Amino acid sequence: MSASERTLLDVRDLRVSYGGRRGARAAVDGVSLSVAPEETLGLVGESGSGKTTVARCVAGLLRPGAGTVTFEGRPLGRAGRRPPELQRAVQMVFQDPRSSLNPRMTVASIIAEVWRTHPVTAPEGDRTEALHRLLADMGLDPEVAARRAGDLSGGQCQRVSIARALAVRPRLLVCDEAVSALDVSVQAQILRLLVDLRGRHRLAMLFISHDLGVVHQIADRVAVMHRGLIVEEGRTGEVLTAPRHAYTRALLDAALDLDDPVPEDGTADGRAVV
Amino acid sequence: MTPAGAGTARENGAGKTAPATDGPILRIDDLVVELPGPHGTRTRVVDGVSFDVPRATTVGLIGESGSGKTMTAHAVLGLPPEGATLSGRLLWHGEDLLAADPARRRAVRGREIAMIFQDPLAALNPTQRIARQIGEVPRRDRLPRAEVNRRVVELLDRVGVPEPERRMRAYPHELSGGLRQRAMIAMALAGSPALLLADEPTTALDVTVQSRILRLLADIQAADGLAMLLVSHDLRVVSHVGERVVVMYAGRVCERGPARDVLRRPAHPYTAALVRSVPAVRTRTALADPLPGAPATPANRPAGCAFHPRCPMARARCRAEVPEVREVAPGRWSACHFAEEVPGS
Amino acid sequence: MIRMIVHRLLIGVFVMWGAASLIFLVVRAAPGDPATVLLGPDATRSQLDQLHASLGLDRPLGAQYLSYLGDVCRLDFGESHWLGRPAMGAVLDRLPATIDLTVTATVIAVIVGLTLGMLAGARPGGLLDRVVSACTIALQSFPTFWIGIMLVLVFALTLRLLPSSGVGSPQHLVLPAVTLSFPFVAIIARLTRTSLAETMRESYIQTARSKGLTERQVLFGHALRNSLIPVVTVVGVQVGALVGGAVIVENVFAWPGLGSLVVEAVANRDYTVVQGATLLIAGIVVVLNLMADLLVAQLDPRIRTGAV
Amino acid sequence: MAGITVAVEKPATTPRRARRPLLSRVPALVVGCYLLVAVVGPMVIHYDPVHTSLEDRLLAPGSQVSGGGTAWLGTDGLGRDLLAQIVYGARTAVLIGVSTVALSCLVGVLLGAVAGYFRGAADAVLARIFDVLLAFPAILLAIVIAGAFERSVLLVVVALSATGWITFARVTRGIALSVRERPWVDAARVLGVPGRTILARHVLPFTAGPVVALATLEFALVVLAEAGLSFLGIGLPPSTVSWGQTIANGKEYLETQWWISTLPGIALSLLIVNVGILGDQLTARYGRGRTD
Amino acid sequence: TTTGGEDGGGSSASGDVTVAGTYPIESLDPHGAQGASTGTQLAAQEIFSRLVKPAADGTPEGDLATSWKAGKDVTSWTFTLRSGVTFSDGSALDADDVIASFQRMIALNGPNAGNFPGDTMTKVSATEVVLHSPAPDASVPGKLGTFYVLPSGVGKDDTAFFNHPVGSGPFTVDAFTPSQSLVLVPNTKYQGTKPTLSKVTVRNIPELASRMTALRTGEVDVAWGIPDDQLASLKSQQDLTVKTVPSSAEFTMWFNSSIPALKDAKVRRAIWQAVDFGTIVGKLYPDTGKAADAPVTSVVLGHAAQPAVTYDPAAAKAALTAAGFDFSKKLRLQFANDEFKPFVQAVVSDLQKVGVQVEPLEKEQAVFTEDLLALKWDINFQQLATPSYDAASNLGRLYTCAARRMGYCNKQLDGLLAAAGATADKQRRTDLYARASRIIWQDAVGMYPMSVSIAYAWNSDLKGFVPDASGLPDFATVRTGGS
Ligand SMILES: Nc1ncnc2c1ncn2[C@@H]1O[C@H](COP(=O)(O)OP(=O)(O)OP(=O)(O)O)[C@@H](O)[C@H]1O
């Protein structure tokens, strides 16, 4: 890597295996990747290829068997053992919108807990107002503050999850299939929101998805995982239009597009090609 | 509740025309499914759905979560959840299944209409070898054991399970997801049905497996001249396999017609929005302008057109009047008051 | 499978050690000197000392514990001074009666409980379900001694159909076994009901229905076996509980089982018999649980092949 | 297919639904009454378990006693009023039931939650403790403990709790094990919320429903077990009034003075039946170990 | 009696008798740990012979011994054995068997050995043995009622022997399951009148209600130890005979005279006065209880009637106040058996009426005995039996300063008791024990509320059944009515 000062997140030779002493299987078998500031890295691959495992190591939810995870050159330990500023720097958004929120807690108390845990990020002055501002940022009504996960739609839940993550002003957002469980029409809303916020908060993202189309839309670079290894990595356009690795090719071959309802120039239905 | 075919069916035109030359194999006419809701209320989770499944054709049924796709498929099979009430007509070769007696309905199940479920692991009995589960329908014909086994091997071979003699003795959990779904398909084919209901058959699978399964289904369908009702929330899947599509929203049909036409030139703003939100894989598409709000559910369906709160074209009429499904062009049916104005149509 | 058995056996050995230690602790912590009970108030100091020595009670607790563990390994619980014979012999004498009672009660409970549970669970919420629920709650709510006394009043005293107490003929077994089976019937019925009702909601049941099977075929061909899996485990545990837990029934019907032996031995501070009997019971419980696990593995291929 | 037939046969479930909630509240009401009697009863009815009145022994319900009052539910072999014994017995039952359940619950939930949430060594140790304790039939262990030490209410509570906590620990552990895998817990961990706080705010609240349901059922079992111990003459000191003891005292009079055993038996069974139904209702509502 | 309930009552015609045992027979070894237990005693007296046995009224009568007499200083007793006695296996019983049995009993150091501390037995001739004791002991014949003669050569723990014991009693063992049942059949070699019953089954039914039910359904033919409240309904049953016999047992409620509160005899007397024992006994034990008139019951040698203590709560209260009794202190009343709870509670209730706070403490036997010896009680309730029917083993043993049983010490009493123990002269002993009893009674060493009778009920078809004062009925003389 040309300049380590230009990397934000650096994962080196990560190895994780599940299943104790015997019957251990390497879920991640020597993965290295890096994310530059304000860059979005898409991580794609089939089910079981180890994407979530990488994400959990980065978030500190899992202790890697071997390898290092560093943030601006500082090692990231397990969540809860990190120094507060590192703890804040990396946040995560999960796949299942509803169970990402404690169903017993109101949105307000969820956010209040964040601020209690990291007092530096707590707003000065009127917290209710700050909360409403935060919710508005996420495209949510202020009245959502008093509700619990059960009373919110999937899209709203995911917005609250994002709000919770952003409340501590992170530098890197790990999104593990953050839109996969949503209906297509809502998926588009959340993607739009993420892209918006990425720009406004100068966020870097590790964006995990099995939907190549979505990754193509929002990732700067993409890494393709297969059986615990990264088999190909590069600029999104290059990898997804001219794959070099056989596995990537297979993945692309299998991926369906809408059965050609759109002329190649893409003008017919307003879906402009960028 | 209402006896099938009683005059209470809303006139929505579906029953009047019979475009297919020899008539559809299945005609769903004003199907209503009501489920008990909280506090003694009843929710219409399927509200006046009508469409045809012609012989040897694949019909895609799409819609977002909770739109009533599964419920429709289960109603066709006669297996709605406990406490559900069904009304309308389900004409199977012209015979109303809703009015038929239970024995007749049971005879149709598995033999004439078979079903493939979304999650093959959950849908297969974990304590029985797959051979036994696949052979269950042939066994009902009192075939000799060897004959049943031969048939099971044949079916597994047909759906592309390698080493069928060995695999037939496996338990579901010993198979990979793809093989499980193949076993499930073999099970559905065991009774040589004329109509296959496939409820999200590939949603739980990986893309690579998904494409193979879809191809398998298409092959079988073509070879056997099967009719298939493919339920999916994934437009891309339906666009590949379906010859016709039915789009549902909040328990109602909003649009139906030939698949290519519907997806190219939607005649309903909801379909248009769906098509827009599907990103392309091989080309980079811009982020679509998302629809506002969350999908309506049958439990709290807005008055008038259920889609109106999210609709960019909504007007006063949409808020007041439930739009009928009407033929907006030959073979194209839409439930929008202003179908003709939908951009791209 | 073999690995599972070996693993379970190892756990069993550990459990026996833990059980032996626990019972040793409880018995030794209890106030009251066994020698005084044996010899009565008139014993002389030297008589007491002599008995202490022969009971091994004069040694330090640690030494007693170690030699006790050694003896336990050899299945030798020492001489019961209360009964004047080897404790193990006294305990084993009670075993047949306990087995008769437990096995009979279990057979009754399994047959009746499964039938009731199936009737109720096949149609959750139905009339039969509610009737069965009411019955099982009642069965579980009446104290066994109360039921026992009532059965004696009716069948022995009033109708003179069955003997009121004691052992001997099969008729003697009827009342105690029935009494003992009552709460057990309720447990099995309720569990079967819940489990069956849950199984009937599984999607493979829907699959079976989609094949055009009748409800009866679905129930017996697909639901029953799977819904029995949790029942087997509980039956294993409960049978174990009956082995020594039938004290009250044994008391009401003068049934000379292991449970009442423990009660008498505790009152008499007979450490050897308390230890011997409780450890025998613990051993039976461990074996029963192991058997239940093996049966579950037999019923559930996922466990058999180590997938779960 | 069930749906269709059900639908045709039972067109309207609404009228029955309307009546149901009332009926379903009966168990809670009955249990409430018992609690009330247990707490308030002793203040209203005076009863001294030490006081015997031999002239009034074995009086039938409704008889006049020598002191001038009426023994509404009769008297026992020592001329003591049965109504008062049932009322005071309710207090003992409730006291022992509540203390045992509270103790079991406290220990069980704490250990179960810690083992389930933190896993590792704590979990392994707890699992082995379960195994060892479960090798003894619960009532037998209670008998050995209660029979070996000096009689007291506390002893009975401890003896019954010795195995009582296991169920709580198991259920709590199961819930904690499943809840700890929930994304909201992961989210809290990523935010750096301390382990203890996660346990308290994000895990423990989900055990509340099932634990309450379980506590109700366990309460019934404890009251029954206490009656069983008293029946065997183990555990409680003679100065304590308990249903089990009264039933045991009366069992030799069953044919002639039926009320001595029967009435407390009915009081006991009525409570247990209602607690049982209440427990079932709570279980149905909160599920056994379900989290949502 | 066959086991089924359906043909219950009439079955005794076959010559079979089923007996409801109150206490389990755990062992048939009369010398071992279980030797003093009621169950073992009941079995042993039918299977084995003794030198001397108590008659139904308690007086000693010859069994193996035809006569016995004490040495001059009563430290030795000479027994002349009956000749021609054989064991059930046909072998002869002689002095060697007696000596060996005595030595075996002492060696096993069971509870019965405790009756003979330091005693030895020697053979004089084949038909004469002498028992030597280190101190004068007049109660030897009475105490020998628990000494059974086994064939010589039975080892210390010879389980094989006791599976099918060889004895010289009226019955032999047909089948034995410890703590469950004992089946006896007549011993054809028995030296006395051979039993006419073809079979006696002793079934252990510990639970009272079950015992009564079995009796009433005819499952058993004999039961005893029946509480008063059950007697009425049994009496009303046609086919049952109900009878009570006075026993050697007495309710004995010692005061702990070593504690300050109870040191004063006036206080002890006042407490006794404060309890309406007449009513309590009359109500709770109308049939099996009788107000006691001495520290030992009338069937015991050494009984001498004392003046009744009258119930007078007012006087009691006054006396207590006068003696400066501390009413705020709670007295601990310990007892060990559930069956006595009503009685104890009634006593506690009466005492409370005069302001004396008493806490009833029900203890497990082990703890009870330990606390009893350690004097960790203020009032001790016991049903105290005198199985030897001789006041020596009750008064003479328990009330001395050296015994320290109730914290009471009176040199004069010690002297009387020692003198009584040292003479074999019946008249003189009765006299000495009468004087001792007066001291015990007047000093209120304890309260003696009630002498106990044992209630028996049996199938009226049984003839010749004699209720036994010790609760150990003999079936050798019983016949069934059918024959
Ligand atoms: N907690 C666990 N215990 C054991 N094995 C696990 C665990 N979590 C994941 N694995 C295994 O590790 C491998 C990698 O899993 P991971 O969840 O990282 O894959 P993924 O790429 O995120 O898959 P998906 O697309 O299904 O989310 C898989 O084979 C999986 O079975």
Ligand SMILES: Nc1ncnc2c1ncn2[C@@H]1O[C@H](COP(=O)(O)OP(=O)(O)OP(=O)(O)O)[C@@H](O)[C@H]1O
């Ligand atoms: N067993 C049931 N009991 C009550 N309501 C149900 C049940 N199953 C489905 N519903 C409700 O019925 C409506 C239609 O459900 P259905 O399963 O048909 O939707 P779907 O289109 O298949 O959605 P998905 O894509 O999530 O499978 C939903 O609102 C759902 O909440």
Ligand SMILES: [Mg+2]
């Ligand atoms: Mg994943």
Ligand SMILES: [Mg+2]
């Ligand atoms: Mg669905």
